[in-house]
Amino acid sequence: MTPEDDIRARTLQLVGAYRTLMAEGRWDAWIDLWCEDGVLEFPFAPAGRRPTYRGRRDILDYMKAASGKIAIDAVARARIFPMQDPTVAVAEFAIKGRALSTGAPYDQRYVVFFETRDGKLAHYREYWNPLVSMAAFGEGWATAFGAPQ
Numbered sequence: 001m002t003p004e005d006d007i008r009a010r011t012l013q014l015v016g017a018y019r020t021l022m023a024e025g026r027w028d029a030w031i032d033l034w035c036e037d038g039v040l041e042f043p044f045a046p047a048g049r050r051p052t053y054r055g056r057r058d059i060l061d062y063m064k065a066a067s068g069k070i071a072i073d074a075v076a077r078a079r080i081f082p083m084q085d086p087t088v089a090v091a092e093f094a095i096k097g098r099a100l101s102t103g104a105p106y107d108q109r110y111v112v113f114f115e116t117r118d119g120k121l122a123h124y125r126e127y128w129n130p131l132v133s134m135a136a137f138g139e140g141w142a143t144a145f146g147a148p149q
Contacts, residue, residue, distance in 0.1 A: 008086035011116050015080055015089050018114070018121065025067055031060045035120040046130040049145075066145035069137075070106050072097040077109075087116045099136035101144070106136040 001009075014033060021030035040059045045051040053059045077094035093110045108128055115123040130141075137144040 004086045008082050010119050011087055011089050011114065012080060012082060014116055014119065014121060015091060015114050019078075022063075027060060027064055027067070030063070031056050033121050034059060035117055035122045038121055039123045041123065041125045042128070043125060044127055044130060046134075049130070062145075069100060069144055070095075070097050071100055076107075089114045099144070101140060102136060102138055104136040104138070106132060108132045 018030065018033055021027075021033070034056050036056055037054070038056060038059060040053040040062065042049070042051050050062075053062045072095050074096040075093065076096050077092060079092045081090045081092070083089060091110075091112045091114065093112070095106075095108050095110075097106045097108075098104060099106045111127045113123070113125040114121060115125075133144060134141045
């Protein structure tokens with residue numbers, strides 16, 4: 001195994017741990033996967049939603065506030081793609097669920113970029129359809145996953 005293969009394997013292992021700990025709501029262990037100066041980014045966040053969280057404390061506060069808003073009934077798709085750069089992986093997810101506050105369907109698709117540094121998550125960039133959130137959460141969509149911008 002080359003040093004590049006070893007880095008790629010650790011990147012993919014980190015992605016797996018990220019998914020497992022997030023699904024289990026084990027936030028203290030989950031945040032340990034992050035670099036101290038990590039960045040959580042939502043490039044398609046609509047007006048009224050904060051697009052970027054910086055540093056472990058900011059990221060953890062957001063995730064704790066955002067958790068428990070959706071009931072996930074099924075993961076319809078989960079694919080992980082290792083990249084040429086061994087410190088990067090891309091994931092494609094599709095979930096079927098519902099917004100707990102309204103009962104409305106929350107069937108969402110995501111494309112996520114995981115960028116690592118020294119075996120920790122340095123930059124997480126998530127692309128999702130904000131229209132799904134708006135439809136599922138109604139007037140409360142802007143605050144459904146934490147504080148607005």
